[in-house]
Each structure stands twice: as C-alpha cells, then as structure tokens.
Amino acid sequence: MGRYIARRLLLTIPVLIGASFLIFAMVYALPGDPIRALAGDRPLSEAVQAQLRAEYNLDDPLWLQYVKYVGGLLQGDFGTDFSGRAVLDTIEQRLPVTAKLAAVAVFFEAVIGLVAGILAGIRRGSFFDNLVLVTTTLIVSIPVFVLGFVAQYLFGLRFPIFPTSGINEGLYSYLLPGLVLASLSLAYVARLTRTSLAENLRQDYVRTARAKGLKPSVVVGKHTLRNSLIPVVTYIGADVGSLMAGAIVTETIFNIPGLGRAVYDSVLRQEGAVVVGIVTLFVFFYIFFNLVVDVLYALLDPRIRYD
Amino acid sequence: MTDQRAGTERRPTEGQVTGRPPEATDRAEGWAATTLEAKAAGSEDIGEASLWSDAWRSLRKNPFFLVGAVLLTVFLLMAAFPTLFTRTDPRDCDLSRSADGPSAGAWFGYDVQGCDYYANVVHGAQVSVSIGFLAMLGTLLIGVVIGSLAGYYGGWIDSLLARLADIFYGLPLILGAFILLSVLPDRGVLEVALALVVFGWMTAMRLVRSTVVSVKEADYVQAARALGGSTGRVLTRHILPNAVAPVLVYSTIYVGTLIAAEATLTFLGIGLQLPEISWGLQINSAQNRLRDAAHLIFFPSAFLSLTVLSFILIGDALRDALDPKLR
Numbered sequence: 156m157g158r159y160i161a162r163r164l165l166l167t168i169p170v171l172i173g174a175s176f177l178i179f180a181m182v183y184a185l186p187g188d189p190i191r192a193l194a195g196d197r198p199l200s201e202a203v204q205a206q207l208r209a210e211y212n213l214d215d216p217l218w219l220q221y222v223k224y225v226g227g228l229l230q231g232d233f234g235t236d237f238s239g240r241a242v243l244d245t246i247e248q249r250l251p252v253t254a255k256l257a258a259v260a261v262f263f264e265a266v267i268g269l270v271a272g273i274l275a276g277i278r279r280g281s282f283f284d285n286l287v288l289v290t291t292t293l294i295v296s297i298p299v300f301v302l303g304f305v306a307q308y309l310f311g312l313r314f315p316i317f318p319t320s321g322i323n324e325g326l327y328s329y330l331l332p333g334l335v336l337a338s339l340s341l342a343y344v345a346r347l348t349r350t351s352l353a354e355n356l357r358q359d360y361v362r363t364a365r366a367k368g369l370k371p372s373v374v375v376g377k378h379t380l381r382n383s384l385i386p387v388v389t390y391i392g393a394d395v396g397s398l399m400a401g402a403i404v405t406e407t408i409f410n411i412p413g414l415g416r417a418v419y420d421s422v423l424r425q426e427g428a429v430v431v432g433i434v435t436l437f438v439f440f441y442i443f444f445n446l447v448v449d450v451l452y453a454l455l456d457p458r459i460r461y462d
Numbered sequence: 463m464t465d466q467r468a469g470t471e472r473r474p475t476e477g478q479v480t481g482r483p484p485e486a487t488d489r490a491e492g493w494a495a496t497t498l499e500a501k502a503a504g505s506e507d508i509g510e511a512s513l514w515s516d517a518w519r520s521l522r523k524n525p526f527f528l529v530g531a532v533l534l535t536v537f538l539l540m541a542a543f544p545t546l547f548t549r550t551d552p553r554d555c556d557l558s559r560s561a562d563g564p565s566a567g568a569w570f571g572y573d574v575q576g577c578d579y580y581a582n583v584v585h586g587a588q589v590s591v592s593i594g595f596l597a598m599l600g601t602l603l604i605g606v607v608i609g610s611l612a613g614y615y616g617g618w619i620d621s622l623l624a625r626l627a628d629i630f631y632g633l634p635l636i637l638g639a640f641i642l643l644s645v646l647p648d649r650g651v652l653e654v655a656l657a658l659v660v661f662g663w664m665t666a667m668r669l670v671r672s673t674v675v676s677v678k679e680a681d682y683v684q685a686a687r688a689l690g691g692s693t694g695r696v697l698t699r700h701i702l703p704n705a706v707a708p709v710l711v712y713s714t715i716y717v718g719t720l721i722a723a724e725a726t727l728t729f730l731g732i733g734l735q736l737p738e739i740s741w742g743l744q745i746n747s748a749q750n751r752l753r754d755a756a757h758l759i760f761f762p763s764a765f766l767s768l769t770v771l772s773f774i775l776i777g778d779a780l781r782d783a784l785d786p787k788l789r
Contacts, residue, residue: 166625173629181641292526292778296771298722300729301745301763308752308759400634404726418637419730422644430641438632 160450167442172225174438175431179221182427224431234428236421242432245417250436252322253413256406257398259326259333260340264398265391268341272348272387277375279353287349291342299401303335303408320410332409336402340394347390351383385455392448396441513707517783524782530775537769540584541591550581552739570761573744583761586741589734590769593655594721598713600659601720605666606709610697612667613674620671627664635661635723643732654733658720669712673705707784715777718770725766741766 215223227234233242275287297305310331311319317331318324355361356379364374402415410416414433421429521527540547555577564571570579612623630638638661639654646653677683678701686700727733728742729749736743741762748758 169625170628170632173625174632177629177633178641181645292774293771296718296774297763297767298726298770300726301767304745304749304752304759304763308756312753397634400637403637403640404730407730418640422641422732425644434633434637434641437637441632441634 159453163446163449167446171439171442174442175225175435176221178431178434178438179224180217182431183217183220228435233432236426236429242429245429246414246433246436249412249414249417252411253399253402253406253415255326256329256333256336256402256411256413257395259329260337260398261391261395263334263337264340264344264394267337268344268391269348269384269387272345273352273375273380275345276349276352276356276383279349284349287345291345294338294342297338299335299339299404300408302338303332303405306331306335307408322411329411332405332411335409336398336405339401340391340398344387344391348383348387351386352379355379355383385452388455389448389452392451393445396437396444399440400437513784517780520783521779524779526775527779527783530772530779533768533772534776537587537591537765537772540587542588544585544588547584548578548581550578552577552581552585553737554578564757571755571757573748573758579758579761582739582744583741583765585739586744586762587765587769589651589738589740590721590724590742590766592651593658593724594717594773596651596655597658597662597720597724598717600655601663601666601716602709602713604659604663606670606702606705608663609667609670610674610702613671614678614693614697614701616675623667623671627667630661630664633661635719636726639723639727640730640732643727649733649735650738651734654724654727657727658723662716662720662723666709666712666716669708670702670705673708674701677701677704711777711781711784714780715774718773718777721766721773722770 224234231243233246235241236245271287271290275281275284278284294302307319310317318328319331322328352375356375358379361374361379364378365371369378399414402411402413403418404415405411406413406415407419414436418430418433420426421433555573555575562572570583573579573582608623612620633641635658639657642657642660643649643653646657674697683696683700686696691700724733725740725742725745728740729746731746733742734740744762745759745766748755748762751758
C-alpha cells in the first residue's frame with residue numbers, strides 16, 4: 156500500500172507540472188498584450204512599458220518565465236496582480252468561500268443523490284424508479300447556468316425563499332447555488348447508486364441472505380448497500396475537485412466572491428498571474444482528490460490489491 | 463448520461479460497477495428473448511439478426527428514443543433551414559417594442575433591441591448544432607488517431623499519451639476552453655469548436671484505446687497480421703470496427719455536452735460574439751432582465767435544453783440497444 160501511494164505521488168508530479176505549464180503557456184504565450192490591457196485607453200510611455208515588462212519577466216522566453224514562476228511558487232510566492240496585490244492574498248480570502256460552496260454541493264450531491272438512487276434501485280421498474288430516471292435525464296440536459304436562472308426565478312423571485320446573489324446571509328445564501336452546482340453530479344450519483352444497487356441485489360449472496368429469513372431492511376442496509384456504495388463514494392470523492400473548478404459558472408451567476416468568480420474576473424481583465432495561480436490550484440485539488448479516492452478505493456474494497 | 467470529468471479508467475461506470483462479469487443467466491435470457499422476437503418478427507429477419515438489426519428493433523420500441531428522434535429532427539431541420547420555421551427576419555428590429563412579452567403576433571415576444579424573438583431563437587439553432595457536430599468530429603478524429611496509436615503500440619507511447627491525457631483531464635472542459643478562448647482575438651464557430659476539441663479529446667481517446675487493447679491479441683487479428691495485412695489495414699478493417707458501437711453511443715451524448723458547453727462559454731461572454739445569433743448570446747444579453755422580461759431567458763434556454771436532451775435521449779437509448787449487458 157505504501158509503495159502504491161508513493162508511486163501514485165510520483166506520477167502526479169509530471170501531471171501537475173504539465174498542467175500548470177499548459178495554463179501558463181495559454182495565458183502568456185498566445186496573442187494579447189497584458190501591458191496594453193493594463194493601460195487601457197491611454198497608451199503608456201515606452202519607459203514605463205519596459206519597466207513593467209521587466210518587473211513581470213515578460214521579455215524572457217516562455218520556458219524561463221515558467222521556471223521563474225515555479226521557483227516563486229515553491230517559495231509560496233504566487234506573484235502579484237497588476238494593482239500590486241499578492242495573488243496568495245486573493246486565494247486566502249476566496250478559498251474559504253469556494254470551499255464552503257463545494258461542501259454544500261457535496262452534501263446535496265450525497266444526500267439527495269444517494270436517497271433517490273437507493274429508493275429507485277430497490278424497486279427497479281417502479282413509479283419512483285422511472286421518476287428518478289426521467290428527472291436525472293432532464294437535469295443532465297439542462298446546462299448549469301440555465302438551471303441557475305431557473306432556480307433564481309423560482310426561489311428568488313416567484314417564491315422569495317432564498318437570496319439569489321452574494322453571501323451576506325451566511326450559510327443560508329450558499330444553499331441555492333450549492334444545489335445548482337451539485338445538480339449534475341447529483342443526477343449522476345443517483346443513477347450510479349441505482350445501477351450499482353440493482354445489480355448487487357441480483358447476486359447470490361443476497362438470495363442467500365433472503366433465504367435465511369433476514370428482514371429486507373437488513374438485506375439491503377447491511378449486505379447490499381455496503382458493496383453498492385463503493386463506486387458511489389469514490390465518485391463523490393473525486394468529484395470534489397471538479398466541483399471547485401465547476402464553481403466558475405455558479406459563482407458568476409450567483410455573484411459569489413469565490414475563486415471561480417476571481418478566475419472569471421481576471422480572465423476578462425487579462426490578469427495573467429491571478430488566472431494561472433488559481434487555475435493551478437484547481438488542478439492541484441483535482442489531482443489531490445483523485446489520489447485520495449484511489450487510496451480510499453483500496454481501503455473500501457478488499458478485492459483490490461495494488462501491490 | 464454523460465460526464466466529461468469521469469475519466470480515469472478505474473472510475474466505475476454504469477453496468478460494470480462490481481468488476482464481475484454479468485450474470486450468465488441474464489445474458490442467456492436476453493439472448494433467448496431476442497431470438498424469439500426475431501422469429502416473431504418474420505422469417506426474413508432471422509438471417510440478418512446482427513447487432514445493428516437487433517438494436518434497431520429495440521430502438522423502435524423505446525419511447526425515449528422516439529421522443530429524442532422527433533426532437534432531434536426538428537432541431538436539425540431548424541439548424542439547416544431556419545426559414546422553414548419562420549419567415550420573419552431576425553434582424554428586423556424596432557426599439558419601440560423592446561422586450562415586449564409574447565403575443566399572438568409575436569409568439570416569443572421581442573428582445574431588448576425590439577427584434578422578433580421567435581425568429582431569433584429559431585435562427586440560433588444553427589451555430590449551436592454546427593459547433594456541436596464540428597467539435598464532436600474533431601474530438602473523434604483526435605480520439606481515434608491517438609487512441610489507436612496508444613492501444614496498438616503500447617509501451618512508452620501508451621504511457622506518454624496516458625500522461626498527456628492526465629494533464630488535460632486536470633483542466634475541466636469549460637475552464638480550459640474558457641481560458642484558451644479568452645486569449646484568442648477573434649472567436650467564431652471554428653475557434654469555439656477548436657477550444658472544445660483541445661480540452662475534450664481524452665475520453666474518446668481512452669474509449670478507442672481500451673477497445674484496441676481488448677481485441678488486438680484476438681485470433682482473427684493475429685490471422686489478419688499473419689496473412690500479411692499492413693498495420694493500417696489491420697487497424698481500420700479488423701480492430702477499429704469493434705469501437706464503432708461504443709464510440710457512436712459516446713459521441714451522440716457528447717454532442718449534447720458540447721452544445722451545452724458552447725452555450726455556457728458564450729453566456730460567460732467568452733464564446734461567440736455579436737452579431738452572431740446564438741442561444742448563449744441571447745441568454746447573456748437577457749440575464750439582467752430576469753425580473754421584468756423572463757421570457758427573454760426562457761425561450762432560448764428551453765430550446766437549448768431540448769436540443770441537449772434530444773442527443774442524450776438518443777444516446778441513452780442507443781447504449782441500451784447496443785449493449786445487451788445493461789438490460
């Protein structure tokens with residue numbers, strides 16, 4: 156197990172470097188002059204431009220810029236944005252917001268997705284099963300930003316139950332955006348649980364458990380669910396990283412000052428340092444949660460041996 | 463059911479969650495049932511009971527498929543010949559009727575500029591469908607080429623391409639395409655499709671790769687090789703046909719994902735630009751009018767979602783029909 160984790164960790168390094176270079180190259184190598192974007196309508200003098208270029212290493216070849224950037228990263232320096240504010244400050248301020256949003260989303264995803272999936276999986280072909288099938292298909296078909304508007308319209312305007320913008324009301328204001336962020340994964344969890352449970356219920360050991368007279372609740376709850384939930388738990392775990400990156404759309408619609416919103420704003424302002432810093436962080440989370448899930452998978456399912 | 467994030471191979475997918483082969487009894491029952499059906503359907507069908515004729519038989523009876531097919535036909539027609547649905551010029555605008563609600567004369571009302579909204583929404587189908595298919599074809603091209611290379615040659619090529627896919631998986635489709643498009647000076651249909659291909663080819667590649675790996679040691683492939691078939695011929699004539707069914711299912715659903723992604727990017731202000739007519743742009747320019755002119759968001763959203771839905775319904779039905787194990 157230890158060897159497996161060590162090997163997975165080593166494999167993560169080239170992926171992390173590759174992904175961050177990819178982001179870096181997109182932001183800095185492609186056409187578009189950040190200094191001109193910074194200056195706006197009034198052109199800067201040559202001298203000021205040169206000084207700014209030197210300050211942000213814009214004259215170096217791309218690979219050298221990247222090496223310098225990673226050198227800074229390793230010392231905890233994410234660079235500064237154009238107004239001189241450290242990117243790390245922005246991250247520290249906004250990470251908790253996005254983390255909270257992702258946590259709310261994972262909560263909805265797990266609770267609603269699991270309950271719907273279990274109820275549908277136990278009675279395959281029932282009315283509720285078909286309801287879950289149809290609903291999940293509809294949810295998956297509606298793009299998240301449209302779902303966001305539907306939620307705002309229904310619960311913000313028609314029946315003003317939830318705030319539709321900002322985070323001024325504490326955890327309460329995270330509920331609606333959290334639900335919208337979770338929607339796609341929620342549908343997926345429901346379907347995965349349903350399929351997994353229905354498949355396990357057909358196994359011999361379930362028949363044995365029923366034959367020896369166990370109560371249905373024990374057969375499902377104790378014997379079948381444990382096996383069926385392995386893929387679901389790993390899916391939810393790996394999804395945390397994706398949810399954080401997916402927050403870019405939700406945070407924009409619901410005007411939530413998290414990391415996703417920061418990426419959106421700084422992409423529009425061509426603030427390269429902020430974009431690269433935060434998106435690299437997203438990639439890191441994504442890889443990290445996938446790693447955790449791989450390890451978790453081995454712990455949950457004794458049939459899997461990595462060594 | 464689709465999810466572009468679900469990528470790594472050990473990630474469980476529906477139907478193979480336990481890692482155990484499907485129950486033999488189930489398969490036998492399914493087979494017996496289809497055979498009986500074939501007999502009932504008439505003697506001429508027995509001779510050609512291939513995977514595809516079986517699939518077609520079960521598709522015809524699937525209500526989800528029928529709904530999806532009708533929807534898809536409508537939207538493809540709308541994309542190809544918008545004038546079949548409306549004779550009104552979408553660019554004939556009059557500010558005096560700005561954001562007027564639906565009426566008998568203008569079913570969907572008027573947009574902020576006072577243009578007939580029904581005409582605009584109908585004309586919006588074109589770019590969505592074009593980008594969806596263009597990006598899907600690009601994804602398939604890359605997926606088939608790289609997936610075949612990785613699966614057929616194996617070894618370091620396979621490892622290298624797998625790591626490359628891992629790198630791109632780190633950036634979700636929307637996020638990656640969002641950043642790439644933000645640095646492109648001009649963004650039209652081609653650019654948006656390209657960005658979606660660049661960050662979306664990995665799943666298709668893994669799908670093709672796993673098919674190639676699973677059959678490349680099969681007897682008939684070795685026979686073809688022993689008879690002197692070139693690598694290209696063995697791949698295209700003997701190996702890749704095995705990937706047609708899974709790739710068809712995947713790409714049908716994926717077109718829906720791509721159309722949704724395009725609309726999302728355009729809505730975020732980083733996809734298509736005016737004066738293009740697109741659902742994403744329509745929703746974007748109406749986003750602050752939710753309170754007083756909700757119809758401006760409702761109609762393009764409904765058309766967009768129904769288009770995505772049609773692809774997902776057909777893809778789901780195709781998967782059920784082509785993969786008897788899931789029945």
